[in-house]
Amino acid sequence: MAKKHEIQFLVEQIYQTYHELEDGAVADYIPQLSLANPEHFGISVLSAKGNFFEYGDTNQLFTIQSMSKPLVYGMVLEIFGKQEVEKKIDIEPSGEAFNSIELQPQTNRPYNPMVNAGAITATGMLFNKYGKDSIDFILEKFSQAAGRNLEIDMEVYHSESSTGHRNRAIAYLLLNFDMIPDYVVQILEIYFAQCSILVNCHDLATISATIANLGENPQTKKEVFSIDAIKDMLSVMYTCGLYDNTGRWVNEVGIPAKSGVSGGIFGVVNRQLGIATYSPKLDFFGNSSRGIAAFRMLSKELGLHAFDCMNSGSNFLSTLLK
Ligand code: GLN
Numbered sequence: 522m523a524k525k526h527e528i529q530f531l532v533e534q535i536y537q538t539y540h541e542l543e544d545g546a547v548a549d550y551i552p553q554l555s556l557a558n559p560e561h562f563g564i565s566v567l568s569a570k571g572n573f574f575e576y577g578d579t580n581q582l583f584t585i586q587s588m589s590k591p592l593v594y595g596m597v598l599e600i601f602g603k604q605e606v607e608k609k610i611d612i613e614p615s616g617e618a619f620n621s622i623e624l625q626p627q628t629n630r631p632y633n634p635m636v637n638a639g640a641i642t643a644t645g646m647l648f649n650k651y652g653k654d655s656i657d658f659i660l661e662k663f664s665q666a667a668g669r670n671l672e673i674d675m676e677v678y679h680s681e682s683s684t685g686h687r688n689r690a691i692a693y694l695l696l697n698f699d700m701i702p703d704y705v706v707q708i709l710e711i712y713f714a715q716c717s718i719l720v721n722c723h724d725l726a727t728i729s730a731t732i733a734n735l736g737e738n739p740q741t742k743k744e745v746f747s748i749d750a751i752k753d754m755l756s757v758m759y760t761c762g763l764y765d766n767t768g769r770w771v772n773e774v775g776i777p778a779k780s781g782v783s784g785g786i787f788g789v790v791n792r793q794l795g796i797a798t799y800s801p802k803l804d805f806f807g808n809s810s811r812g813i814a815a816f817r818m819l820s821k822e823l824g825l826h827a828f829d830c831m832n833s834g835s836n837f838l839s840t841l842l843k
Contacts (some may be wrong), residue, residue, distance in 0.1 A: 523528075525737075527651065528566065528574045528737045528823070529574045529576075529739060531819070531822055531823070532564050532566060532574045532575065532576045532819075533576045534825035535564060535576075535815045535818050535819060536562060536564055536576045536577045536659055536815075537551065537809070538814075538818065539562070539811045539815055539818075540562045540577070540811070540813050541812045542810060542814055543802070544802065544804065544810040545782070545802035545803045545804045545809075545810035546721060546802055546803060547559050547608060547784070547801045547802055547803070547814070548783070548784075548801070548807070550608070550684070550782075551677065551680050551681045551684060551685075551782070552680050552684060552769035553674075553676050553679075553680035553681075554584075554677065554680075554782065554783060554801075557559045557583065557620065557783070557784065557801040558581075558801070559800075559801055559802050561577075561578040561581050561784075561799060561800060561801060562577045562578055562719070562799070562800040562811050563575070563576070563577040563578040563579040563581060563725050563732065563797075563799045563800070564576050564577055564579070564722065564793070564796075564797075564798050564815055564819075565579045565722040565725065565726035565728035565796070565797045565798075565799075566726060566794055566796050566819075567627055567727055567729070567739065567740075567795045568739070568793065568794055568795075569728065569730055569733045569734040569792055569793055569794065569795075571739045571740060572709075573716065573723075575682040575722070575723065575726075576654075577722075577800075578722070578799065579721060579722040579723050580721050580722075580723065581721055581722070581781040581799060582684075582719045582720065582721050583719070583720065583784060583785060583799055583801070584674050584677045584687055584707075584716060584717045584718065584719060584781075584783045585663070585715075585716065585717075585718045585720050585725075585781060585783070585785070586639075586643075586716045586781030586782050586783045586785070586788055587619060587635070587639075587640070587716070587780065587781040587782065588639040588720075588725065588779045588780065588781040588785055588786075589633050589659070589663070589715045589716055589718060589781075590634055590639075590643070590779065591631070591634070591635070591754045591758050591762070591779050592659075592662065592663060592666065592728070592752075592754075593634075593640065593644060593647065593659060593715060594634040594640075594643050594754060594757065595612075595642045595746050595750040595751070595753075595754045596643075596647060596658070596659070596662055596750075596766065597646045597647060597752070598750040598753055599746070599747055599749075599750050600646075600647070600650055601646060603749070603753060606643075606646070608630075609630060609631075609642050609646065609681045609700050609843065610630060610631050610633065610634050610639045610642050610643060611628065611630045611631065611632055611633060611639075612633055612634075612753075612756070612757050612760070612761075613625075613632050613633060613760075613778055614633065614761050614767060615632035615656065615761070615765070616633065616764075616765055617632075617636070617765060618635050618667065618720070618764065618765060618806075618807075619635070619636050619637055619764045619765075619807060620636075620687055620688070620691070620695060621636065621638075622638075622687070622690050622691050623701040624694060624695070624700075625640070625697060629698035629700065630642075630735065631700065632761075633697070633757055633760070633761045634757060634761075635757060635761040635764075635779065636761070636764075637688055637691055637763055638694070638695060640690050640712065641688065641691060641692050641695060641701065641708065641709070641712050642701055643694055644698050644708055644711050644712045644715065645695070645700070645701030645702060645704075645708045647659070647711070648701075648702065648704060648707065648708050648711060649702055650666055650669075652707075653707060653711070655711050656673075656711050656715065659711070659715050659718075660672075660673070660718065660725075660744065663718055663720075663728070665738065665741075665743055665745045666727070666728040666731045666745045666746070667720060667725075667727050667728050668724075668727050668736060668738050668740045668741045669721060669724065671718050671720060671724070671769045671794050672718070672719055673714055673717050673718055673719070674717045674718075674719045675717070677717040678713055678714050678716075679712045681716065681717065682710060682713045684707075685709065685713060688709060688713075689705070689709060692705045692709050693705060695770070702810075703817055712819065716781075720785070720786070722797045722798065722799045723797075723799030724797075725779050725785055725787045725795075725799070726787070726795045726796060726797040727739075727740060727795065728787060728795065728797075729747070729787040729788060729789045729794075729796060729797060730794065730795025730796030731745050731795070732746065732751055732754065732755065732795065733789045733790055733791060733792060733793055733794055734792070734794065734795075735748050735751055735796050736748055736751050752839060754778075755777045755785040755789060755791065758777035758778055758779050758789070759771060759827075762777060762778045762779040762780065763778060763779075763780050763786075763806070763808055764806045764807055765806055766804075766806040766808060766831040770813070772807075773817055773820075774788070774813075774816045774817055774820045774825075774826065775797070775820060775825070775826030775827045775828060775829065776788040776789065776790055776816065776820055776826070776827070777789050777791075778816070779826075780807070780808045780809065780812070782803065782807050783799075783801065783803065784801035784803060784812065785798070785799045785812070786798050786799075786809055786812040786813070786816060790825050794825070796816065796819065797801040798811065798812035798815045798816060799812070800812055
C-alpha cells in the first residue's frame with residue numbers, strides 16, 4: 522500500500538521518466554499557442570481530502586481550451602436539466618476529430634459536448650440564458666472550481682478569434698439546424714474566450730479534485746457542481762474526453778479525463794483524486810504526449826484504472842488520504 526511520501530516520489534519519478542520524451546508538436550493552428558515552451562512539463566495530483574502531490578512546471582499558466590468543455594456542459598445541465606440539454610447535444614462518441622464539421626445525420630445534433638460542435642452548442646444554451654454576460658458566469662464557475670480568480674489570456678483569445686474560421690463553419694451549420702440561437706458571432710466570441718481562460722496544473726488538479734469530490738472544492742469546501750451534473754460530466758469524459766483516441770485511453774488509463782490543445786489533461790478518479798498534467802507537445806490526435814505517458818504510468822502504479830482487478834487505488838487512497 523502506497524504511503525503519502527511514496528506518491529510524491531512516484532510523481533517525481535514520472536516526471537524524470539518522461540521529461541525528455543520529445544514526441545509530438547506544439548499546436549499552431551491557433552497562432553498564439555505555438556509560442557508555448559515545448560519543454561514545460563508539470564504534474565499535479567490533489568486528493569479529494571485536500572493533499573497535494575506535485576512536481577515540475579506546475580505554476581506555468583496555459584489556456585484551458587477544450588478542458589472548458591465538460592465544465593460548461595455541467596453548467597448547462599444544472600441550468601436546463603438533462604432532458605432539455607439532450608434535445609440539443611447527444612452523448613455518443615463521434616469517432617471523428619474534435620473540430621470535424623459534422624452533426625448526427627438523423628437528429629442534426631452534435632454527437633457529444635466534448636467535440637467543438639457540442640461545446641459551441643452548450644455555449645449557445647448559456648447565451649440563451651445570460652446573453653453576453655455568459656462569459657462572466659463561466660469565469661465565476663471555473664474560478665470556484667479552481668479556488669482562485671481566473672483570468673482570460675486576451676492574446677490567445679484574439680488569436681483564435683481572428684483565425685477560428687473552422688469553428689465559424691461549425692457554428693453556422695448549428696444555426697442552420699436551430700441548435701444555437703441566431704447570435705453566431707456573439708456565441709463564438711464567448712466560446713473563444715472560455716477556451717482562453719488561464720490555468721496552471723495546480724488549478725487544473727483542483728478543478729478535477731472538485732469533480733472527484735462530488736462537486737465540492739476540497740480546499741475551499743464550496744459546492745461548485747451538483748452531484749447530478751458531475752455524473753453526466755464524468756460519463757461523457759469517460760467515453761469522449763480524449764478526442765478520437767478515447768478508446769485507447771480508456772483501455773490503458775481507465776480514468777475519465779479531458780484534454781486540450783494547449784497541452785493540458787485533467788483526469789478524475791471518482792471520490793479520490795484530481796490529476797492534471799501539462800506539456801504542450803501534442804500527438805496526432807491533439808493530446809499531450811508526455812501527459813498521456815504520465816497518466817498511463819500513474820494509473821498503472823497506483824491501480825487507478827476503473828476496472829483494475831486489484832482496485833488498489835481505492836484501497837490505498839481511502840486509508841491514506843484522510
Ligand atoms: N479553442 C480550441 C478550438 O476550438 C479548443 C480545441 C481543443 O482544445 N481541442 O479549436
